[in-house]
Amino acid sequence: xxxxxxxxxxxxxxxxxxxxxxxxxxxxxxxxxxxxxxxxxxxxxxxxxxxxxxxxxxxxxxxxxxxxxxxxxxxxxxxxxxxxxxxxxxxxxxxxxxxxxxxxxxxxxxxxxxxxxxxxxxxxxxxxxxxxxxxxxxxxxxxxxxxxxxxxxxxxxxxxxxxxxxxxxxxxxxxxxxxxxxxxxxxxxxxxxxxxxxxxxxxxxxxxxxxxxxxxxxxxxxxxxxxxxxxxxxxxxxxxxxxxxxxxxxxxxxxxxxxxxxxxxxxxxxxxxxxxxxxxxxxxxxxxxxxxxxxxxxxxxxxxxxxxxxxxxxxxxxxxxxxxxxxxxxxxxxxxxxxxxxxxxxxxxxxxxxxxxxxxxxxxxxxxxxxxxxxxxxxxxxxxxxxxxxx
Amino acid sequence: xxxxxxxxxxxxxxxxxxxxxxxxxxxxxxxxxxxxxxxxxxxxxxxxxxxxxxxxxxxxxxxxxxxxxxxxxxxxxxxxxxxxxxxxxxxxxxxxxxxxxxxxxxxxxxxxxxxxxxxxxxxxxxxxxxxxxxxxxxxxxxxxxxxxxxxxxxxxxxxxxxxxxxxxxxxxxxxxxxxxxxxxxxxxxxxxxxxxxxxxxxxxxxxxxxxxxxxxxxxxxxxxxxxxxxxxxxxxxxxxxxxxxxxxxxxxxxxxxxxxxxxxxxxxxxxxxxxxxxxxxxxxxxxxxxxxxxxxxxxxxxxxxxxxxxxxxxxxxxxxxxxxxxxxxxxxxxxxxxxxxxxxxxxxxxxxxxxxxxxxxxxxxxxxxxxxxxxxxxx
Numbered sequence: 001x002x003x004x005x006x007x008x009x010x011x012x013x014x015x016x017x018x019x020x021x022x023x024x025x026x027x028x029x030x031x032x033x034x035x036x037x038x039x040x041x042x043x044x045x046x047x048x049x050x051x052x053x054x055x056x057x058x059x060x061x062x063x064x065x066x067x068x069x070x071x072x073x074x075x076x077x078x079x080x081x082x083x084x085x086x087x088x089x090x091x092x093x094x095x096x097x098x099x100x101x102x103x104x105x106x107x108x109x110x111x112x113x114x115x116x117x118x119x120x121x122x123x124x125x126x127x128x129x130x131x132x133x134x135x136x137x138x139x140x141x142x143x144x145x146x147x148x149x150x151x152x153x154x155x156x157x158x159x160x161x162x163x164x165x166x167x168x169x170x171x172x173x174x175x176x177x178x179x180x181x182x183x184x185x186x187x188x189x190x191x192x193x194x195x196x197x198x199x200x201x202x203x204x205x206x207x208x209x210x211x212x213x214x215x216x217x218x219x220x221x222x223x224x225x226x227x228x229x230x231x232x233x234x235x236x237x238x239x240x241x242x243x244x245x246x247x248x249x250x251x252x253x254x255x256x257x258x259x260x261x262x263x264x265x266x267x268x269x270x271x272x273x274x275x276x277x278x279x280x281x282x283x284x285x286x287x288x289x290x291x292x293x294x295x296x297x298x299x300x301x302x303x304x305x306x307x308x309x310x311x312x313x314x315x316x317x318x319x320x321x322x323x324x325x326x327x328x329x330x331x332x333x334x335x336x337x338x339x340x341x342x343x344x345x346x347x348x349x350x351x352x353x354x355x356x357x358x359x360x361x362x363x364x365x366x367x368x369x370x371x372x373x374x375x376x377x378x379x380x381x382x383x384x385x386x387x388x389x390x391x
Numbered sequence: 392x393x394x395x396x397x398x399x400x401x402x403x404x405x406x407x408x409x410x411x412x413x414x415x416x417x418x419x420x421x422x423x424x425x426x427x428x429x430x431x432x433x434x435x436x437x438x439x440x441x442x443x444x445x446x447x448x449x450x451x452x453x454x455x456x457x458x459x460x461x462x463x464x465x466x467x468x469x470x471x472x473x474x475x476x477x478x479x480x481x482x483x484x485x486x487x488x489x490x491x492x493x494x495x496x497x498x499x500x501x502x503x504x505x506x507x508x509x510x511x512x513x514x515x516x517x518x519x520x521x522x523x524x525x526x527x528x529x530x531x532x533x534x535x536x537x538x539x540x541x542x543x544x545x546x547x548x549x550x551x552x553x554x555x556x557x558x559x560x561x562x563x564x565x566x567x568x569x570x571x572x573x574x575x576x577x578x579x580x581x582x583x584x585x586x587x588x589x590x591x592x593x594x595x596x597x598x599x600x601x602x603x604x605x606x607x608x609x610x611x612x613x614x615x616x617x618x619x620x621x622x623x624x625x626x627x628x629x630x631x632x633x634x635x636x637x638x639x640x641x642x643x644x645x646x647x648x649x650x651x652x653x654x655x656x657x658x659x660x661x662x663x664x665x666x667x668x669x670x671x672x673x674x675x676x677x678x679x680x681x682x683x684x685x686x687x688x689x690x691x692x693x694x695x696x697x698x699x700x701x702x703x704x705x706x707x708x709x710x711x712x713x714x715x716x717x718x719x720x721x722x723x724x725x726x727x728x729x730x731x732x733x734x735x736x737x738x739x740x741x742x743x744x745x746x747x748x749x750x751x752x753x754x755x756x757x758x759x760x761x762x763x764x765x766x767x768x769x770x
Contacts, residue, residue, distance in 0.1 A: 001393060001394065001395065001396065001397070001460055001686060001690050002392060002393045002690070003392070003394070003686075003687045003690050003691075004392070004694075005392055006392070009392075074392060263764060263765070266765055267765055277765050277766075283757070283758065283761035283762075283765065284754075284757050284761065286760075286761045286764055286765060287708075287756075287757035287758075287760040287761040287764070288708075288757065290705065290760060290764055291705050291708045291709050291760070292709075294684060294687075294702070294705050294709075295680040295681070295683070295684055295709055296680075298680060298683035298684060298687060299676075299679070299680055299683070301392065301394065301683070302394055302679070302683060304392060305392055305393065305394040305395075306394075314679070317675075317676040317679055317680070320673075320676055321676060321680060374665070374669070376672075377665070377668070377669040377672040377673070378665070378668070378669075378672075380672035380675055380676060381662075381665075381668035381669065381671060381672045382668075384672070384675055385644075385648050385668075385671055385672065385675060386648070386652070387648065387651060387652060387662040387663070387668045387671065388652065388659075388660050388662055388663040389663065390663050390664065390665055390668070
């Protein structure tokens, strides 16, 4: 039993952290104080991705033949944690969600075109899963793709396509067969967002200040060479992609960073001239949060340490623990800290650039996105405990 | 990074689970409720034969010299089986105190007998109206030429009727430096035992000390060091107890999950209702996290890491609560029939709670963790 990363891993982490800190200090890169968004949405942040690529920090766990470093997935985990803690942009959907899937299911042409672009940070992706009528029940998605000569015609609507307004390519799940079971009949496509007619992208602004999008596809033509994976097997490909990357889906460092800032506040702040650290209620809050934080850390370690079936359950537990801790922490911190947590960034009196104000808004999506926590509980109940399917 | 037990630990776990399934079955657990001794002699003998009584004691005293992770493995099994035996009292706390601070004579007299399962020692710690901190110790001990004279009472002393010695915390002066720990013979003149009826119906006693004479040579450690050594051994107690919470909760979850698969209402197994399934999923999540916290604390002790004290307290705090959640959930899943004495889940529910307030409590540990974080500079 060993709860520590190896000396080699720690040494690599230290080097990576120093490099990432340096790159993140360039103007416009670091997520400023309270901003929630860590998307690669500006030239400066694209520059950061280029820096990551140049430093050899993209696709560290990809096999060497794909241009990666061939290191274990623990390095991916560490890298992701560093970026989250340092408030640097997130390493991106290409290397994070799509890469290995592409390597496994892509055609030789797709692999040759996309993989080098991903690992060199030359491409940004948007993911088209959710629809107005398909949220937690993703397999019920309706957007229709029908055969048209050598290609396909796509008609319908997507929702929550974050990054859609600046991404280069769209990873899109469509329905190609509505006659069989809903898990069958889903087919994936890769669509050039910048050069394909018939795509309209409308903004939806969220309570955390981020933009996501509604996407309307009107008779969009896609050649069959841009179909991704076998026809009708899209749901399987999506599920597999999750298996590859579940250890980086939910960084523990988000919560760690907030806790560290809160602890710093407790150590130094005063109320009515009295140090707040002398208040027993404040001390109790610190202790209680620290316990849950440590538990969250170890759940996330367990996803790194386990494999396969067990990892799926551990990942569901990690997602629940981390997201609910985030929201709980936001509630406790705003309650303990008090009136200043009303202030958004750039107002006199705002604490930590409005961080404690922001987290109460930003946390809301965490128990919903990436598989709602009710779905995660179903996974634990069925796969972990062997309970029957709900009827 | 490796969160697995090694082969020896898995063997230890499996063989202990097998022995306890036989020697500490639910039938045995039930038979020991209200029993004045509180444990079956045959079970104690089996634990000694497996090396559990001397698990972490040095080999020179007949122990197995195993580490804190091994201790956690053992206590998870003891919790699963609700094992009615004074392993925590005798082998972890009392032996821990003697091994840490006892004289050579005390070590020679007690440790080999503890390891061999031939002696039972139990702490006499808590008092009515007192806290879990040093200020809670008020039993008065006046030092004279022939020894200490003890006057006062101790409550909640487990397995006292079977004990060869009561490891008694006494007050000799002001503050934490005014606390000593004495080995008191329960058969000594002036010691009276009165059985208490408790939440868990285990063998606990009110012990009255009426001018009891204890020789100076029966003090563990130097004068005024009692609270310091008690606090040090308390960390091992937290790891063991934390593992016990995990085992107790895990077994309760198994019972409730099995029931949820079998019990049919509205023409389907109740486990197919998300209202039921999600409660069980939350129990499973809390138990998994608590097990990792327990193992990490144990690993930190074995690796001599500076954050061991905070991690031990952290593990106890979380495991106690997740155990409480799981055992309460078990009661809810079993519904009306679980409220009867006939069903087994109530045994787990009552014991989880009792262990949450028997050796240390949430407030004391939160104070400790907060101090480590706020003033100690730890993260």
